[in-house]
Amino acid sequence: MHAMVLKIGGSILEKLPDSFYEMIVELKNAGICEPVIVHGGGPEINRLLQQLEVNSPFVDGLRVTTKEVLDVAEMVMSGSINKRIVTNLQKAGGTAVGTSGVDHSLLKASPLDPTGELGYVGEVANVNDEWLKVIINHGGIPVISPIGIDESGQRYNINGDMAAAAVAQSLKGKLALISDIPGVMETIDGKQVVHTQLTKQQIEAKIMSGVIHGGMIPKIRSALNSLSAGASESVILNGLTPADLKNYIEGKEAGTKVMTDKEAHHV
Structure with a gap:
């Protein structure tokens, strides 16, 4: 199975063109890959929390x-x-099946922060990939909401990038983090450039220098973590140009490919 896990960030959901979804269905129908979608929802969650006057800081x-x-x-x-x-x-x-990490204990969770400072924020302890394979083998595209559950039935909010990385690891598939930018960008000599590939060492240096900051940090770390734990490859792609997804799958240059330092020596 050539699983392709697509993480769709909340910030891009409202901007995605119909052609993005058509591209996913086309790739599935042509047998090029088995798409699995994991999504976020930050901006919409923020709006509802504001309406309800519920405070929710970030760490x-x-x-x-x-x-x-x-x-x-x-x-x-x-x-x-x-x-x-x-x-x-x-x-x-396409034929899509919506599921959350709670259903069939798809995303078995444990607390991310033992100190309790983050509250009910979880990390994925285990993925019930048999359930995903049932959906895929019956022609479906799984669409996963990253709410997990533990043995006692406690639910956890899981960062969507981290959940997608865990699913990609479990299916030994590729991970594409779909964003509204072409990849990791940096201003060099007054010009904005997109890094076509970055190693772990380069990423850590860019986080230290502030080039990679904010929400891009968990995104890029998830891309890296997915590699060390078994995902075959990870990339940050622009969902506003669906051709980038096709180009990437066909081995052409698109987005920012994230690789281990060891892999980089073979390039």
């Missing part, structure tokens, strides 16, 4: 999640956003 790009914030995050992501993506894929002619 290192991760949302501090109280029980109240968790309920809102689940409602937005597993409810409206998940079904919107499923609808868009089906409008494009």
Whole structure:
């Protein structure tokens, strides 16, 4: 199975053209890859929290999640956003199945921060990939909301990039983090350039210098972590130009490919 896990960030969801969903369905129908979608929902969660006057600060790009914030995050992501993506894929002619990490214990979670400072923020301890394979083998495109659950039934909000990395590892597939920018960008000699590939060493240096900052930090770290734990490859791609996805799958230059220092020596 050539699994291709696509993480769609909340910031880009409202901007994605119909052609993006059509491209995913086309790749599935042509047997080029088996797409699996993991999505976020940050901006919509923020809007609802503001309406409800619920405070929700961030620490290192991760949302501090109280029980109240968790309920809102689940409602937005597993409810409206998940079904919107499923609808868009089906409008494009695909068969999509919306699921959350809670369903069938798809994303078995544990607390990310043992000190409790982040609240109900989890990390993925295990992925029930058998459930995903059932959906895929019956012609479906899984669409996953990153709310996880532990043995006791406690739910956790999981960073979408981290959840996508765990799913890619589990399926031994490639991971594409879909963004609204062409990749990791830097201003060099007054010009904006996109880094076509970055190693772990280069990434750490760019985080230290502030070139990579904010929400891009968990994104790029997830791309790296997915490699060290078994994903075959990871890349940050621009979803606003769907051809980038096709170009990447066909081995052409697109986005920012993230690689281990060892891999870079073979390039």
